[in-house]
Amino acid sequence: MTRITVMDAIDQALAEEMARDPAVLLMGEGVATKRRALVEAFGSARVRNTPLAEGIIAGTAVGAAATGLRPVVDLLFAPFLCYAMDELVNSAGKLRYLSGGQFDFPLVAIAMTGAGWGVGAQHNHNLEAWFAHAPGLKVAMPSTAADFKGMLKSAIRDPDPVLFFVDIALAYTDGEVPAGEHLVPLGRAARRREGRDVTLISYAKTVAVCEQAAELLAVQGISAEVLDLRCIKPLDEAAILASVRRTGRAVVVHEASRTCGVGAEVAALIGEHAWDALRAPVLRVTGPDAPAPASPPLEQAYVPQPAAVAAAAQRLMAGAETAACV
Amino acid sequence: MGIRLYDGRAEELLQAMWLIRAYEERAVALQAEQGVPGTCTAVGQEAAAVGVVSALGADDLILTNHRSAGHLLARGADPGRMLAEVMGRRDGYCKGKSGSLHISAKELGVVLTSTIVGGELALATGVALSQQMLGRRGVVACFFGDGAACEGRFHESLNLAAVWRLPVLYVCENNQWQAFVHRRETMLADNIAARAVGYGMDTAVVDGNDPEAVRAAALEAVETIRATGRPYFLEARTYRLRGHFEPDDQAYVDQDELAAWRARDPLALLEARLLAAGRIDADALQALRAEAYRRIDAGWRFAVDSPYPAAAELITDVYA
Numbered sequence: 264m265t266r267i268t269v270m271d272a273i274d275q276a277l278a279e280e281m282a283r284d285p286a287v288l289l290m291g292e293g294v295a296t297k298r299r300a301l302v303e304a305f306g307s308a309r310v311r312n313t314p315l316a317e318g319i320i321a322g323t324a325v326g327a328a329a330t331g332l333r334p335v336v337d338l339l340f341a342p343f344l345c346y347a348m349d350e351l352v353n354s355a356g357k358l359r360y361l362s363g364g365q366f367d368f369p370l371v372a373i374a375m376t377g378a379g380w381g382v383g384a385q386h387n388h389n390l391e392a393w394f395a396h397a398p399g400l401k402v403a404m405p406s407t408a409a410d411f412k413g414m415l416k417s418a419i420r421d422p423d424p425v426l427f428f429v430d431i432a433l434a435y436t437d438g439e440v441p442a443g444e445h446l447v448p449l450g451r452a453a454r455r456r457e458g459r460d461v462t463l464i465s466y467a468k469t470v471a472v473c474e475q476a477a478e479l480l481a482v483q484g485i486s487a488e489v490l491d492l493r494c495i496k497p498l499d500e501a502a503i504l505a506s507v508r509r510t511g512r513a514v515v516v517h518e519a520s521r522t523c524g525v526g527a528e529v530a531a532l533i534g535e536h537a538w539d540a541l542r543a544p545v546l547r548v549t550g551p552d553a554p555a556p557a558s559p560p561l562e563q564a565y566v567p568q569p570a571a572v573a574a575a576a577q578r579l580m581a582g583a584e585t586a587a588c589v
Numbered sequence: 590m591g592i593r594l595y596d597g598r599a600e601e602l603l604q605a606m607w608l609i610r611a612y613e614e615r616a617v618a619l620q621a622e623q624g625v626p627g628t629c630t631a632v633g634q635e636a637a638a639v640g641v642v643s644a645l646g647a648d649d650l651i652l653t654n655h656r657s658a659g660h661l662l663a664r665g666a667d668p669g670r671m672l673a674e675v676m677g678r679r680d681g682y683c684k685g686k687s688g689s690l691h692i693s694a695k696e697l698g699v700v701l702t703s704t705i706v707g708g709e710l711a712l713a714t715g716v717a718l719s720q721q722m723l724g725r726r727g728v729v730a731c732f733f734g735d736g737a738a739c740e741g742r743f744h745e746s747l748n749l750a751a752v753w754r755l756p757v758l759y760v761c762e763n764n765q766w767q768a769f770v771h772r773r774e775t776m777l778a779d780n781i782a783a784r785a786v787g788y789g790m791d792t793a794v795v796d797g798n799d800p801e802a803v804r805a806a807a808l809e810a811v812e813t814i815r816a817t818g819r820p821y822f823l824e825a826r827t828y829r830l831r832g833h834f835e836p837d838d839q840a841y842v843d844q845d846e847l848a849a850w851r852a853r854d855p856l857a858l859l860e861a862r863l864l865a866a867g868r869i870d871a872d873a874l875q876a877l878r879a880e881a882y883r884r885i886d887a888g889w890r891f892a893v894d895s896p897y898p899a900a901a902e903l904i905t906d907v908y909a
């Protein structure tokens with residue numbers, strides 16, 4: 264185990280998978296400039312700078328994936344995925360099915376997401392729910408350096424297209440990461456903290472927010488469990504339901520806008536399958552239904568805060584269920 | 590402060606270029622000292638901005654991108670309100686919601702700014718369609734880089750503007766860089782204007798470091814658009830002297846190439862020309878530079894004094 268940053272964990276995963284499988288290649292705007300070590304190790308055919316053209320980058324990846332390569336494309340920031348949306352959604356997500364299973368699409372699209380850089384809404388947008396809503400795509404959104412490495416390696420080996428989101432606020436945080444082979448399966452949540460009274464369910468940077476909220480709650484004698492989804496699709500339904508069955512209460516927390524967000528899906532899942540275990544309604548603490556502003560204090564206000572999460576949990580404990588909107 | 594109109598005197602062009610240079614130096618310092626994010630300068634590209642904007646009239650509209658400061662300032666934008674925006678303050682042109690990357694100022698005819706590269710090219714056709722259908726005479730100047738010319742939207746925009754005869758002045762500031770990738774890595778043709786020829790457009794390629802040459806070419810382009818009603822493509826050949834954004838050590842840049850373009854700094858070139866022609870003396874030059882820095886200083890004080898927006902602003906302006 265060594266402590267490395269999320270960025271270094273991503274580099275390690277890329278290097279190890281490229282060494283393991285000659286079909287893996289990396290493409291994107293400036294990737295060969297910024298990842299010189301990979302170019303030196305694997306050559307410029309396998310680490311390619313592309314023109315500034317997300318549509319054709321993604322489309323090329325889809326075509327290549329269908330026919331023997333395992334492309335990883337770095338699309339920089341999540342909003343730019345909108346230019347690549349057609350290729351990812353209409354081609355990568357659908358053509359396996361439409362071809363009756365004749366073609367696989369083993370590709371990974373990496374993009375940075377979320378608040379933390381202060382550059383405004385055309386570089387900062389959490390789009391994970393958009394892609395989770397599209398059939399045929401998988402969506403990973405880790406929160407720890409070890410998971411970034413282990414899940415990226417799994418994503419590269421996966422036969423299906425995976426959207427791999429890097430929360431920008433996490434990019435330069437560090438954590439213990441096993442050297443060498445370390446695989447974390449897609450679709451498996453992680454319990455970050457055990458608790459009896461309420462489950463705080465989250466992913467990416469708001470996992471830490473939930474951990475802080477759990478500390479605040481502990482002081483008040485409330486025992487909160489923290490569940491890190493890690494993967495939005497496939498969603499670890501069993502882990503969510505098992506936890507909520509233990510605690511009887513749930514708060515879903517994410518930075519993405521509330522409406523039709525991942526929180527809605529998780530809440531519905533719990534309502535459908537663990538209704539009998541619920542002692543209070545499921546609450547959501549999310550970013551607002553607004554684009555992300557650049558102004559630093561407004562950008563901070565955009566991100567769910569530990570106090571708000573703790574307050575939501577307290578309301579559930581107090582039985583004030585009808586205080587619906589957080 | 591309203592839209593700035595030039596009579597084209599070289600001193601005026603120089604003054605505008607110094608204002609831009611001083612502004613961007615301040616923006617760089619704000620990034621270095623206070624971590625103000627998203628700073629994309631266009632140091633070295635002042636002549637292209639000033640040359641084109643000086644050729645526009647009050648009715649003409651501008652669309653721009655992440656490297657917009659020069660276009661805005663040349664148009665007469667208040668440096669204080671720009672700096673306030675960059676610093677996320679309430680009195681910025683966009684109430685602090687834009688930050689440095691999406692500054693627009695409707696009152697100056699800077700209608701939209703897209704930091705989605707190529708977004709401005711998509712929008713320009715619609716803005717020009719409004720001009721055409723509502724019988725307004727202003728042309729639409731759309732600024733973008735050589736990188737944007739690789740996006741599919743570039744081609745779609747040019748084709749539509751050509752077949753619908755939309756009054757767009759496409760201004761490609763070919764600064765040789767696309768973030769961390771040199772233009773040579775992403776295109777084989779040496780000039781981008783050739784693509785516009787393929788879409789049936791009149792084109793010109795100009796030395797983007799010579800403001801008088803850019804201005805002359807832009808005047809000609811605007812006149813042609815007004816006369817024919819058709820789009821026109823102007824490519825200004827220039828260079829991005831600083832990094833893609835701040836901070837950026839430019840370790841990936843060919844130092845000889847950078848030095849060669851530094852030696853062609855557009856401000857120094859114009860100063861030398863004016864001095865040689867006896868149209869300005871060293872004292873006047875010094876005064877002109879000092880005035881630019883003084884204005885930026887005043888603007889900075891205005892920006893610092895402006896408060897941050899209230900948290901309630903988080904959810905305003907989302908819908909009409």
Ligand SMILES: Cc1ncc(C[n+]2csc(CCOP(=O)(O)OP(=O)(O)O)c2C)c(N)n1
Pocket residue numbers: 292315317339343346655656704705706707733734735736737738764766767768829
């Ligand atoms: C759609 C999209 N892709 C990528 C980016 C990231 N990005 C911002 S500026 C830039 C380079 C743009 O190059 P060019 O169009 O030549 O303009 P320049 O920055 O050189 O002025 C890149 C890749 C972006 N903002 N939008």
